[in-house]
Amino acid sequence: MSRIVLLGPPGCGKGTQSKLLVEKKNYIQLSTGDLLREETSKNSDLGKKISMLMESGELVSDEIVINIIVNKVEEYVNKSVIFDGFPRNLNQAKVLDKALENISLELDSVILFKIDFDILKERIQNRIKEAASNDLRKDDNIEILLNRIEVYKSSTLPIVEYYEKKGILSKINAMEDIDKVNEEILKIIS
Numbered sequence: 001m002s003r004i005v006l007l008g009p010p011g012c013g014k015g016t017q018s019k020l021l022v023e024k025k026n027y028i029q030l031s032t033g034d035l036l037r038e039e040t041s042k043n044s045d046l047g048k049k050i051s052m053l054m055e056s057g058e059l060v061s062d063e064i065v066i067n068i069i070v071n072k073v074e075e076y077v078n079k080s081v082i083f084d085g086f087p088r089n090l091n092q093a094k095v096l097d098k099a100l101e102n103i104s105l106e107l108d109s110v111i112l113f114k115i116d117f118d119i120l121k122e123r124i125q126n127r128i129k130e131a132a133s134n135d136l137r138k139d140d141n142i143e144i145l146l147n148r149i150e151v152y153k154s155s156t157l158p159i160v161e162y163y164e165k166k167g168i169l170s171k172i173n174a175m176e177d178i179d180k181v182n183e184e185i186l187k188i189i190s
């Protein structure tokens with residue numbers, strides 16, 4: 001069993017690679033974005049609050065996200081798990097370590113997806129052009145993407161140093177094609 005974090009800016013391919021690992025290696029994908037979108041579809045007060053934040057590209061509060069994810073960590077204690085989109089700040093990284101420690105587990109690997117921010121903008125613009133409008137996520141628009149990149153730089157990038165110091169960080173070139181990126185990830189986790 002292993003537990004890995006995929007770390008990288010929005011649109012860098014974390015979701016695509018997570019799905020490949022689910023297919024090929026039987027991982028469970030824990031995507032906080034997906035879990036939060038599930039919550040918004042319930043149309044509860046909490047769901048509406050989450051929706052507003054997600055649609056602006058800002059982070060949802062740690063309290064909400066941590067509650068959702070910690071329950072899942074305990075549920076999947078005997079599985080190999082990919083954390084996709086979590087942690088997104090230093091506090092979340094520390095809480096994840098603690099939650100794993102409480103059940104005598106730890107992270108095996110953190111993989112940083114490196115990508116040029118101009119290429120990211122291009123990718124999302126293409127995604128918007130090619131997708132049928134009902135397939136688009138509400139936050140698939142260029143202004144929100146730019147905000148999400150800024151949030152990534154200020155809140156999420158500081159985690160890199162935290163994991164580097166722990167000696168579990170690997171970096172991959174996320175600008176390569178999907179298969180090549182997948183190969184690199186498999187090398188790291190095997």
Ligand code: AMP
Nearest residue numbers: 032033054057058059060065085086088
């Ligand atoms: P994603 O699907 O990972 O791109 O996430 C979409 C949106 O969900 C983000 O822009 C945030 O608003 C919210 N979100 C996802 N994961 C987290 C997290 N770990 N902490 C706070 N907000 C999150």
